[in-house]
Amino acid sequence: MRAYVFEPREKRQKSLATELENAGIEPFFVDEDFFETGLAPLTQPGGEARPILIGESPDTHDQIRAVRRAGCTNPMIVLRDFRNSQDTSAALDRGADDVIVSPIKGSEVMSRINSILRRSHGHAAECVEVGELTAFFDGRDPIVSGARIKLSKREHSIFQHLALNSNKVISKNAIYDAVYGMSADQPFDKVIDVYICKLRKKIAAAASSGAQYIETVHGRGYKLSAPEQLELPAPEVQADSRQPPLQARA
Structure with missing residues (x-):
């Protein structure tokens, strides 16, 4: 699985990349311009499955709005440094699907992405x-x-x-x-x-x-899809020897 990742602090990119890669997520790091000029491919068929992970910054809420205004329905998760219920509520209200607080674990990110994807396709079960x-x-x-x-x-x-x-x-x-x-x-x-x-x-x-x-x-x-069921031959109707022939009953 490939994901767009915005992490403005370069020092954190390497450790984050390692964590995500160990969980089977291939990160593609983007800069701030991505939210202005790089969203178009995500609106193409197939692009809606690409997750977007947004690291904490002063522009987080504006970036969330930009993604949703562009018509992107991609799973979008905000990666926060500390728990903040007010900021989390605001991020969710503006269009984020989830918020994860450090320490970021790749396995948790993958599970949350899978949960968002399957529900967006109408699947509630695993x-x-x-x-x-x-x-x-x-x-x-x-x-x-x-x-x-x-x-x-x-x-x-x-x-x-x-x-x-x-x-x-x-x-x-x-x-x-x-x-x-x-x-x-x-x-x-x-x-x-x-x-x-x-x-x-x-x-x-x-x-x-x-x-x-x-x-x-x-x-x-x-x-x-499931293959069409083969049509079974109709069961043979056995004549009832107790019944007289049709012309005899006429």
Whole structure:
């Protein structure tokens, strides 16, 4: 997972980066100009999944307003040095999703981001069930037909984006941007197709039905959904020997 991080104190950037990276968050540090000129990519499909972490500064509340005024719905968490209920309330009222007080722990940041993301996509629970497949939003690998399947870091990033949007068609652009952090108008190669193919094979191999769970919707993108149930043949109706033939009863 990649995140935009504003931390005005350079001395704290290294330790913060280490903490986030250990939790699986790849930080991209930005400066004050980001809140004026760098928000446009976040409004593109896929960009809304990129978290924004804002370190404490005199401009924190203005930065929160700028993000929301730009139409960005990204998870936004303020990182504070000390507990201050009044300032926390103001940050939340202005559009922040959460406030974390030092010491900042990467695992807590990741859990709070996951919580915000899944609720923004309409998922209140820690996982979603799609047919034989159980997808988790806390970093665990999925379970298919009772068996856990091991995904690589990149496979997991793509799969989680599909799971958050289960039963919806997601464009390749949106997936690419959510995983690689590029805006939708930038070129991309066949890398998403390759990872989708790997995911399909792993899921089908584990599924007791051997069914495909990731559908290609031509010209639009991909969709994670349960395969259609096979129609079972209608049971044969046995003739009742106790009933006389129809013409005999006429």
